[in-house]
Amino acid sequence: MLFRKAASTLLLSAACAAAAQAEVKIGVITSSTGPIALVGLPQKNTVPLLPAQAGDQAVKYISLDDASDPTATVKALKKLIDEENVDAIIGPSGSPNAMGVIQFVAEAGVPLLAPVGTAAVVLPMTEQKKWVFKTTQNDDLIAKALFEHMAKKGVKTLGFIGTSDPYGENWAKVMAGLAAQQNIKVVANERFQRQDTSVTGQSLKILASRPDAVLVAAPGSSAVMPQTTLFDQGYRGQVYQTHGAALQDFLKLGGKKVEGTVLAASLMLVLDEIPDSHPSKKIASDYTAAYEKLNGSKPATFGGNTFDAGLLLQQAIPIAAKKAAPGTPEFRAALRDALEQSHELAGTQGVYNMTPQDHSGFDERGRELIVVKNGNWMLLHDN
Known part of the structure; x- marks a missing residue:
């Protein structure tokens, strides 16, 4: 009896340890080719800079290009869900592309972190859109x-x-x-x-x-x-x-x-003019430097939107892992819940405070008034 009890305890401990160290798979869909490649390419180039670890979990990213085609976006998303069994998806790059996949992520119960412009992906909030989080300002x-x-x-x-x-x-x-x-x-x-x-x-x-x-x-x-x-x-x-x-x-x-x-x-356009006290300045500066070292050019803010998605997931994954093992529907539901509770998380674009009603979470720290002066972006001081 004692042997069985000890064996059961060991098995349970081993299972918990395996779950704690399980790999989390994140799909990424970008439009790195096609008409909106200027948006999608910096997002694709950001993938190697995303967090490889979240608590005890290793994080693996699977990146696909939809060539700016909404139909290809759906195919890529279904491949990530059905074949790769991903726990979350970052992307796609275009607003029409994102609008076209909301029903599919909701049906699959997979959180989508959309680095797109339109607020229509999260507003008005619906049962389907509760699976979508937006890493750009509304x-x-x-x-x-x-x-x-x-x-x-x-x-x-x-x-x-x-x-x-x-x-x-x-x-x-x-x-x-x-x-x-x-x-x-x-x-x-x-x-x-x-x-x-x-x-x-x-x-x-x-x-x-x-x-x-x-x-x-x-x-x-x-x-x-x-x-x-x-x-x-x-x-x-x-x-x-x-x-x-x-x-x-x-x-x-x-x-x-x-x-x-x-x-x-976002402040990324005018980092040199932003005071060091801004909660996002160091994160945005570090990301910009890492991107430039890797790619030989500075990133567009669209790349920062993808980087922030990685930061949000990095914070949420350990919370979700306390409730279920990666790769399961229960983990994805817990991950969605954890993302919705993101509080005072500084990213490259601003500070995120998500709620059940607000899946973007930005306040005025996520925007700057900017003017084009002498061919450069500069803070606007006449406002």
């Missing part, structure tokens, strides 16, 4: 900073052009509400496809409405063309951009035609 947080600046600068009329997808549509919704609050009249409201090679018609309509300012809502390289087209047509009013334009290639592609642009985005 549109309203960014938009409030822009519209407060517009009001202070006396903007009375606004032209809007956004992508004809979840990113642009959610921005149009947020824009309309904030414009009404600030007594700003929206005199033009246009859309375009990310892959379009011309927006001449839309920009002419905006130009004809003679707005005091124009807001462009587009992610990655697609943010450039509306602004440069308006410049070529003679528009010299203030142009605002969303955090979707927060990458060095925006400056390279736009050149002098985007000088004076105002946007709100």
